[in-house]
Amino acid sequence: MLSSVVSVAFHGVAYGMILYVISVGLSVTMGLMGFINLAHGVFAMAGGFVLSSFMARFGVPFPLAVLSAFVLVALGSVVLERLLYSRLYGAGELTQVLFSIGLILVSMASARLIFGDQAARVLLPDYLRGQLHMMGRDFPTYRVFIIFFSLGIILLLWFGVERTRWGAMVRAAVDHRAMAQSVGINTRLLFMATFALGSGLAGLGGALGADILPVQWAYPFEHLVYFLIVVAVGGLGSLRGPFIAALLIGVADTACKYWVPEFGAFLVYAATIGILLWRPMGLFGVRA
Amino acid sequence: MAFALQTEKLCKSFGALTVADHIDFRLEPGARHALIGPNGAGKTTFVNMLTGVLAPTSGSIFLNDQEVTNTSQAARVRLGLGRTFQITTLFRSLPVLDNVALAVAERTGVAKRMWRSASSCKDIVEESQNLLGVLGLADDAASAAQDLPYGKQRLLEIAVTLGLKPKVLLLDEPAAGVPSHDSGKVLQQLEKLSSDIAVLIIEHDMDLVFRFAQRITVLVQGQVLVEGTPSEIAGDKRVRDVYLGEAHV
Amino acid sequence: MSGYSADTRIRWTEWLPWVAAGLFFFLMPEYLSLGARILIFILFALSLDLILGYAGIVTLGHSAFFGLGAYTAGILSARLGVNDAFLQLAAAAGMSALLGMLTGAVILRTRALTLLMLTLAITAILLEIANKWSTMTGGADGLSGVQVSPLLGLFKFDLFGRTAFLYCLIVLFAAWWVVRRIIYSPYGAMLTGIRDNAARMHAIGAPVYWRLVMIYTVSATMAGVAGALLTQVNQFVGLNVLGLEPSGDILVMLILGGVGRLYGAFVGPVVYIVVQDTLAKQYPEYWYFGIGVLLIFVVLFARGGILGIFDKLRDKWLSHSRPKSSARASAR
Numbered sequence: 001m002l003s004s005v006v007s008v009a010f011h012g013v014a015y016g017m018i019l020y021v022i023s024v025g026l027s028v029t030m031g032l033m034g035f036i037n038l039a040h041g042v043f044a045m046a047g048g049f050v051l052s053s054f055m056a057r058f059g060v061p062f063p064l065a066v067l068s069a070f071v072l073v074a075l076g077s078v079v080l081e082r083l084l085y086s087r088l089y090g091a092g093e094l095t096q097v098l099f100s101i102g103l104i105l106v107s108m109a110s111a112r113l114i115f116g117d118q119a120a121r122v123l124l125p126d127y128l129r130g131q132l133h134m135m136g137r138d139f140p141t142y143r144v145f146i147i148f149f150s151l152g153i154i155l156l157l158w159f160g161v162e163r164t165r166w167g168a169m170v171r172a173a174v175d176h177r178a179m180a181q182s183v184g185i186n187t188r189l190l191f192m193a194t195f196a197l198g199s200g201l202a203g204l205g206g207a208l209g210a211d212i213l214p215v216q217w218a219y220p221f222e223h224l225v226y227f228l229i230v231v232a233v234g235g236l237g238s239l240r241g242p243f244i245a246a247l248l249i250g251v252a253d254t255a256c257k258y259w260v261p262e263f264g265a266f267l268v269y270a271a272t273i274g275i276l277l278w279r280p281m282g283l284f285g286v287r288a
Numbered sequence: 289m290a291f292a293l294q295t296e297k298l299c300k301s302f303g304a305l306t307v308a309d310h311i312d313f314r315l316e317p318g319a320r321h322a323l324i325g326p327n328g329a330g331k332t333t334f335v336n337m338l339t340g341v342l343a344p345t346s347g348s349i350f351l352n353d354q355e356v357t358n359t360s361q362a363a364r365v366r367l368g369l370g371r372t373f374q375i376t377t378l379f380r381s382l383p384v385l386d387n388v389a390l391a392v393a394e395r396t397g398v399a400k401r402m403w404r405s406a407s408s409c410k411d412i413v414e415e416s417q418n419l420l421g422v423l424g425l426a427d428d429a430a431s432a433a434q435d436l437p438y439g440k441q442r443l444l445e446i447a448v449t450l451g452l453k454p455k456v457l458l459l460d461e462p463a464a465g466v467p468s469h470d471s472g473k474v475l476q477q478l479e480k481l482s483s484d485i486a487v488l489i490i491e492h493d494m495d496l497v498f499r500f501a502q503r504i505t506v507l508v509q510g511q512v513l514v515e516g517t518p519s520e521i522a523g524d525k526r527v528r529d530v531y532l533g534e535a536h537v
Numbered sequence: 538m539s540g541y542s543a544d545t546r547i548r549w550t551e552w553l554p555w556v557a558a559g560l561f562f563f564l565m566p567e568y569l570s571l572g573a574r575i576l577i578f579i580l581f582a583l584s585l586d587l588i589l590g591y592a593g594i595v596t597l598g599h600s601a602f603f604g605l606g607a608y609t610a611g612i613l614s615a616r617l618g619v620n621d622a623f624l625q626l627a628a629a630a631g632m633s634a635l636l637g638m639l640t641g642a643v644i645l646r647t648r649a650l651t652l653l654m655l656t657l658a659i660t661a662i663l664l665e666i667a668n669k670w671s672t673m674t675g676g677a678d679g680l681s682g683v684q685v686s687p688l689l690g691l692f693k694f695d696l697f698g699r700t701a702f703l704y705c706l707i708v709l710f711a712a713w714w715v716v717r718r719i720i721y722s723p724y725g726a727m728l729t730g731i732r733d734n735a736a737r738m739h740a741i742g743a744p745v746y747w748r749l750v751m752i753y754t755v756s757a758t759m760a761g762v763a764g765a766l767l768t769q770v771n772q773f774v775g776l777n778v779l780g781l782e783p784s785g786d787i788l789v790m791l792i793l794g795g796v797g798r799l800y801g802a803f804v805g806p807v808v809y810i811v812v813q814d815t816l817a818k819q820y821p822e823y824w825y826f827g828i829g830v831l832l833i834f835v836v837l838f839a840r841g842g843i844l845g846i847f848d849k850l851r852d853k854w855l856s857h858s859r860p861k862s863s864a865r866a867s868a869r
Contacts, residue, residue, distance in 0.1 A: 036649070036650055036653065084837075087837060088836070088837075093595050093649055093650075093653070094589070094796075095836050095840075097595060097597070097653070097788075098788070098789070098792055098832055099832070099833055099836040099837070101785055101788070101789065101829075101832060102828075102829045102830070102831075102832030102833035102836065103829065103833065104829070105825045105826070105828055105829030105832065106825075106826055106829035106830055108829075109822045109823065109824075109825035109826035109829065110826065112821075112822045112825075113822045113826075221781070221782070224781065225657060225658075225661055225781065228650075228653075228654055228657065229654065229658070232650055232651060232654040236650060262669055263665070263669065264665045264668065264669050265661070265665055266662060266666065266669070269658045269661050269662045269665065270662060272654070272658045273662075276647070276651055276654060276655055276658075277643060277644075277647075277655075280646075280647045280648075280651045281651070282651075361739060361740065361742075362739065362742045362744060365740070365741065365742030366742050371740065373740075377734060377736060377737045377740070378734070378737065379729075379730050379733040379734050379737060380733060380734065381733050382540060382729060382730065382733055383540065383541075383542045385541055385542050386540045386541050386542060386726060386729075386730075389540075389541040389726070390726060390727060390730045390738075390741065393541075393723045393726070393727065394727070394741050394742050394743050395742070398723045399724065399726075399727045400723070400748070401722055401723045401724060402718070402722045402723075402724040402725075403718060403722060404722060405543075405718075405721045406540060406541045406543065406721060406722055406723045406726045407540070407541055407542065407543050407544070407545055407721075408545070409723060412541065413541055416541065429542070430542060448737075448741065451741070452741060452742065
């Protein structure tokens with residue numbers, strides 16, 4: 001029993017970390033720009049495909065391929081933001097929902113045409129394979145790596161938001177958009193940069209997490225509900241809220257699959273409904 | 289005598305900040321009353337407490353002698369309290385006629401009927417057309433509210449509220465944003481309102497206030513500084529110092 | 538357009554869908570089962586239009602009611618042996634109405650992302666139940682063995698789908714009549730008021746929340762009936778009636794046709810299902826690609842959907858041939 005608790009906690013935390021790295025950008029862009037972007041999972045999928053194809057086809061080493069996933073997805077998202085998203089800031093939520101569903105469909109079809117029905121294969125370098133012996137137990141090295149690497153990214157992000165000028169502007173714009181504009185913050189540039197960072201992180205999360213959330217063409221649709229839950233339960237525009245929510249969901253989902261597989265995701269959805277009814281703005285939301 | 293609207297020791301604070309400080313206010317039936325005061329005097333907070341948007345920290349509010357301190361916004365509307373908004377809030381994409389008809393239907397209880405056609409509710413349509421006529425909007429009945437010039441939108445806002453047959457009408461800056469040559473038109477229409485309705489107007493346009501109101505209350509820093517007729521207020525030194533002085537310098 | 542200024546008489550164009558359905562029945566007998574499916578999705582889209590197009594409730598969970606209706610009818614027949622078509626419809630309508638009222642009462646106080654998430658979570662939960670409770674629902678294999686007795690003891694569901702088509706057509710006609718009455722009623726006008734400016738509606742003293750719960754329940758009932766029809770026509774229920782996917786599909790169908798204009802719900806499913814039927818089997822990737830591009834196009838350039846494009850063309854033509862015509866009357 002005890003060993004299964006440790007195991008569930010370990011895998012749940014790894015899963016939660018990945019969920020957070022993918023979803024945090026969604027929380028910030030939704031809080032900042034008020035854009036209901038259902039297509040956020042597209043960026044995660046793109047990250048996964050960049051990683052696997054760079055490694056398999058061009059022989060790029062793992063660390064460089066992960067970095068490329070981040071950079072390429074961020075750059076690609078800027079193009080989308082300028083061409084499409086920016087036209088719909090301030091449009092009704094229905095418009096944004098439909099637009100992002102359209103984007104999901106196009107990207108799913110493209111992914112299937114290019115990569116086929118198979119899930120992307122990620123060949124881990126030797127130093128990330130095998131088991132790590134800690135506290136009298138074996139843990140998969142790669143998952144340990146995921147936890148610590150994500151933790152590093154998250155701390156870096158929090159530090160950036162709390163301590164840098166860019167972070168101050170983002171926080172100001174989330175809380176008082178009109179005010180931020182009137183004191184001369186270039187919101188257009190701010191939106192673009194924030195969107196790129198959030199999407200890049202999603203790409204990174206999708207790439208690193210390919211081993212937990214297999215990357216194939218249906219990815220943006222299949223995992224959409226979980227990404228949205230993280231954001232809605234955590235609270236829009238918040239950084240810490242989604243982190244708590246992601247960990248809760250990661251652990252709860254792993255626990256349910258381990259101990260009560262007959263319930264499936266039922267309990268996670270039920271808990272989501274309960275939390276949202278209790279706190280409609282999410283656990284740490286600044287705006288519904 | 290029953291007052292149309294009355295507050296007793298009404299207070300509101302946000303943390304350490306007191307924005308309404310023991311306000312005793314009375315509005316007589318049929319009155320033409322204005323509430324003025326410099327920016328930040330607490331006028332909007334006061335109106336929001338009267339209409340039920342904000343709950344007061346302490347004190348009470350009476351509508352025709354009935355206590356409404358804790359009743360909902362909708363319930364106060366049903367008791368005869370109508371308000372217009374400082375920022376125009378209309379059903380922008382709907383026709384002008386429908387803007388008023390929705391209010392009339394809500395008041396008469398027709399709005400929840402699902403089974404007959406709306407345009408065959410002759411009494412609702414006629415009453416709405418009459419109201420539009422009263423405010424000089426009869427020719428615009430079929431246009432979408434958002435296509436009206438701004439001055440007419442302000443008048444439509446009043447027409448919608450009149451559709452509720454209020455006994456007390458709160459006008460929150462009815463001339464805000466209206467070009468000055470048009471604010472006279474707004475005033476002209478306001479003067480035609482039935483004398484059954486007690487009107488409380490919150491307004492920055494002093495011209496309009498002094499021509500329209502029979503009584504004026506001056507609010508400063510959440511407190512009633514003075515109340516009186518327009519000539520008393522115009523002659524009051526404290527008011528000059530605190531308000532008019534500031535505005536005219 | 539609904540409201541107090543509307544002309545509520547039925548225009549001749551409003552008979553076109555029914556004439557088309559009649560012609561279809563006689564001229565294309567080999568496609569009747571496809572036709573029945575289209576009629577069912579029109580009914581489903583119509584129910585969505587009532588809450589989305591008129592009341593402005595954006596939902597990703599409308600399949601909850603469609604799916605519940607489908608499973609109610611299926612379980613009634615396959616597990617309990619109740620094969621009467623009207624009993625199945627009534628039970629499906631009742632269950633969906635109940636779910637609509639209960640969930641509506643709980644979620645309609647929330648807005649925006651929270652509301653979207655709640656609707657999505659509710660249909661996701663139902664999908665999990667249908668998936669895992671296989672002794673009742675058949676799980677991932679689906680529920681087979683559904684039977685429907687001859688209607689009124691006379692009309693058997695035939696192999697060519699003649700009875701099924703006419704049966705669906707009659708139910709759809711009844712629903713269309715109900716929806717049409719509602720949207721032209723004071724209640725319908727009031728709903729457009731909520732969609733346009735809910736805060737103003739509060740200020741004129743309307744109990745907005747209860748009004749929304751009411752129309753949500755009506756819409757849920759209708760979606761449940763549509764689901765039951767699908768079960769009866771297919772004599773089978775699959776998991777694909779629940780979850781995000783069917784919710785998204787019906788949303789897309791309605792948007793393509795034109796939202797908030799009653800007949801958009803007729804045009805969208807026809808176009809969507811016919812194209813899907815011809816294209817999707819051979820080139821599923823291109824189908825998704827095409828529908829995605831179309832959706833983005835509609836959102837960016839043609840908010841009124843297909844019917845909106847027709848309206849614009851007609852306005853243009855009218856203003857050319859008769860300058861100063863009342864083009865605004867149809868602009869919405």
